[in-house]
Amino acid sequence: SDIPSGVRQLPFADENLIKFASAKVRKNDQKYQSLKLKKSMQICASVCVFCVLSYATLRLREKHLSLQTKTDMHIFLSILFFSFLISAFAQSKKPLDHSVYDKWETLGAFSIGASGNTVLFEQNPNRGDGMIILTLGTETADTFFRAASPSLAYDESWLAYQLQHPFDSIRQLKIKKTKDDDMPKDTAVIYIIGKGECARFFPLKKMEVPIENSIAAFILLDKVKEEKKEAKTDSIPQDSVPADTVKKPEKPEEKSKFKSKGTDFLIYRPNYKDTARFENITEFAVNENGNFALMLSNYNDSLDSCRIILYDVKKMEEIINVSMPGECKKPTMAHRTQLGTFFWSTDSSDTKAYSLMLVQNGKIQILVDTANNKLDSGFCASIFANPYFSYSDERLIFGIAEKPVQEPEDTVPSDEIAKVDVWSWTDLRLQPQQLKELKSDKEFTLSAVYNVDNKNFTVLGSKEMDKPGIGNEGDAAYVLGVESMKYNKETSWEVPGKADYYYINIETGERKLLLEAFNSSVNLSPNGKWIAYFNYDDSCWYSMNPLTLEKRNLTASINDIFYNDEHDTPTPAGSFWLAGWTEKDESVIINAKYDLWKIDPSGKKAPVNLTACMNAPKVQKRYIDTRKHLYHIPEKEEILLSLFNDESKDAGFAVYNLKKNAFLSKMSGPYRYSFISRAENSNDFLFRKMNYQEYAQLYRSDFSLKNAFQLSDANRQQSEYYWGTVKRVSYTSYNGDELEGLLYLPEKFTQGVKMPMIVYFYEKYSDAVHQYYTPGPSRSVISFPFYNSNGYAVFIPDIVYREGYPGQSAYDCIMAGVDQVLRQFPFIDSTHMGIQGQSWGGYQVAWLVTRTDRFAAAMAGAPVSNMTSAYGGIRWESGVVRQFQYENTQSRIGQNLWNAFDLYIENSPLFGVPNIHTPVLIMSNDGDGAVPWYQGIEYFTALRRLDKPAWLLNYNSDAHNLLKWPNRVDLSKRMFEFFEHYLKDKDMPEWMEFGRPALEK
Secondary structure, three states, X not given: OXXXXXXXXXXXXXXXXXXXXXXXXXXXXXXHHHHHHHHHHHHHHHHHHHHHHHHHHHHHHHHHOOHHHHHHHHHHHHHHHHHHHHHHHHOXXXXXXXXXXXXXXXXXXXXXXOOOOEEEEEEEEOOOOOEEEEEEOOOEEEEEEOEEEEEEOXXXXXXXXXXXXXXXXXXXXXXXXXXXXXXXXXXXXXXXXXXXEEEEEOOEEXXXXXXXXXXXXXXXXXXXXXXXOOOOEOOEOOEOOOHHHEEOOOOOOOOOOOEEOOEEEEEEEOOOOEEEEEEEEOXXXXXXXXXXXXXXXXXXXXXXXXXXXXXXOOOOEEEEEEEEXXXXXXXXXXXXXXXXXXXXXXXOOOOOOEEEEEEEOOEEEEXXXXXXXXXXXXXXEOOOOOOEEOXXXXXXXXXXXXXXXXXXXXXXXXXXXXXXXXXXXXXXXXXXXXXXXXXXHHOOOEEEEEEOOOOOEEEEOOOOEOOOOXXXXXXXXXXXXXXXXXXXXXXXXXXXXXXXXXXEEOOOOOXXXXXXXXXXXXXXXXXXXXXXXXXXXXXXXXXEOOOOOOEEEOOOOOOOOOEOOOOXXXXXXXXXXXXXXXXXXOOEEEEXXXXXXXXXXXXXXXXXXOOHHHOOOXXXXXXXXXXXXXXXXXXXXXXXXXXXXXXXOOEEEEEEEOOXXXXXXXXEEOOEEEEEEEOOOOOOEEEEEEOOOOOOEEEEEOOOOOOOEEOOOOOHHHHHEOOEEEEEEEEEOOOOOEEEEXXXXXOOOOOOOOEEEEEEOOOOOHHHOOOOOOOOOOOOOOOHHHHHHXXXXXXXXXXXXXXXXXXXXXXXXXXXXXXXXXXXXXXXXXXEEEEEEEOHHHHHHHHHOOOOOOOOEXXXXXXXXXXXXXXXXXXOOOOEEOHHHHHHOOOOXXXXXXXXXXXXXXXXXXXXXXXXXXXXXXXXXXXOOOOOOHHHHHHHHHHHHOOOOEEEEOOOOOOOOOOOHHHHHHHHHHHHHHHHHHHHOOOOOHHHHHOOOHHHO
């Protein structure tokens, strides 16, 4: 009954419909059904008892009562009966607690078959055994338990996935401290759709399914310890394929005296039920249509040797099977042909120089080595850049680098060697950043292109140039080169950074400077005829002919908004970016605030507002790229647009025809929608939709947008718990800004009883009114549904900022929003309000409590407390200095420390600590790579020195937002206990009252 009109819910397979042979009824489903049955029985029993007692009472009294009295008694008992019934249903729900986190589910690994008929997706709990659900049209649903990483065959006749071991058994092995090598391996399963047949291969190391063909699954098995070969693992046979269907290579493997590094490799053809097995395979590569496989084997003893096998999967025969001295690695295959590459070296040292080998026409040849005359002296192919073929298979793109040099062995003991980082004012990058990027610096490569047909060889760029990405999946004629290295020093305080942009001919390597010291992004059209860029100085889009360097302003004459008019940091306001280009680069489609504009880059044709015909002025329309291998926006077929209403916050999709300049269909509503994928050969596509009360289920539709139906049914257990509702609140900040906030109210509350409220904030949240929040342990902030479920209101006000006054701006917006909530909702308890925020939100919490005593408790996660010390600090996750953040981005001071010293002091919570009368809980982790944890320490030690109630949580070696599950659970519990004490007058927990000494840690 909750499904919107026009939406059909897909029936789910029950126990009798599940085709997977070893499947069992899902534990969650059993609990869910038994719980429903138990509750229904309880309600029915209570009703029956009540009716019997009522009837008996009436019979006893009936001869002594008047008719009117009897009628009144019947009415009274009827009211009592219905009240009892409602109460019974209401009592069937309960508040969320910390035990629910494990079982809440998420969806992932979506795929839709080429025909659009078959859909495959994962449904996994936060912790536990997941499953894969397969849907065929609207009629059936197969469920596979403890399954992950699904791949659907192109013809949708079979699927492959990994069968995992039970979560609980893995957990027990971890408790026993079982070594990683001794942990049980997964099993590869190939399932024939519609027949209930499956083949299994154990133990699995790696599996691939070609994306453009259904001929085979390619399975590399893991090693099995000799003493455990006969042991049963979860009752799964090591190979459930009949032995007589296994085809050995026609040329038998010679027994090698060398020790193999590889394992068995299987090519299993489900529709033929036959298997080719290869021994001692180290690595493999398969082309997209699955017709050819390139396999490598490595052996080592006193001398390294390797074997290279190219196999024709259709004919089930070898094309190449050769042995070579040395080592080979990293095979690559073209998309559809026999072309392949691998790296090969006969160097016996630890630091090897590799040759790039080309497999072509049944032969192997050296393509690039140190003697290649196309390379500068001392250069060779780089093992750190993965080669790949362009989509047409006409080009090979790979990396080159200076030949690696073996470092000399130390001739003195390590304790006699100085260990020092030398920082210099001339460094383009600070030492911490250099150390963070040391690996990438060592592995830096230049891009090179080899034309397979004419054997032309081109090196793109230079050491100073960022590695260029070649458009059209490697088939573009030109590439945009970007040199930013010489401007690196300025990026420590300037945003956006500058770069020089070059136009490079891929076939010749010739390059031309287009823009110098330019501070905005540049887009090269798919065919290389034009570049388009946004100019911050006048907020206009420009085109440039890269051959003539002629520039043209594209948007100055258009009466629309092409810049972010709500931008509120000291940096220039950016654009809404490009939607893309039409075929042959004839037009560029540019996003305005709400509409799409089709513009001729040459200026010969007048601009056209493509979406004006929709007559929805406050609705943002954005192009969704739904087609693979399509590099332009098609004008001859329907396209899909996303919709978002800036006023109502409703969202949805629309289908638009560029040629007819008309909308064909639309689907929208009070939800948040997200596009997932589209079928290759039909207009069927997958999407998800959600709101605060409904999980983001998976839906399927076609371009009519009238036949959408629900595929998934995750998190049915939500109906067992109290949730909440969300309301939009309009208000005016103290500074006169018209703003919105979101108020989340509990599902269960008692009329006339005041409820506590927690105010959470960051910058702006009102557009996310239809966001669903999965109950889970906190990484840093409160869980809105968790607190709603436990009787708290949660308010999130929008914040806009004035340059130089981020703290006061936050106060003006947040406190004005709180005032409006208290006026509009008198059941909110103004004496029991708390605030909570993380990172930038944590800073605002820390600043607010220096200016107001209206909050009974405050939790600040990773707060910056002292802008003067944070200004020159390092973001340790990147090694970058923080100056740019305070001058030009989120902190919004707008000037450097010396020119605006008073502003840095005014906006630092540390200097207002004497004014604080609010108990404060701080999280500041020593593994935080974004905000130095000493910022939290400065704040806490000041509070402690002035005898203010304060606690600091340091989750050892954990991140800015917690990553480790037990730490997340712990934070959730402590934060909840903190607010329960101060906002609901619960007893103070022991860790707050007495601390937690290190001896008891």
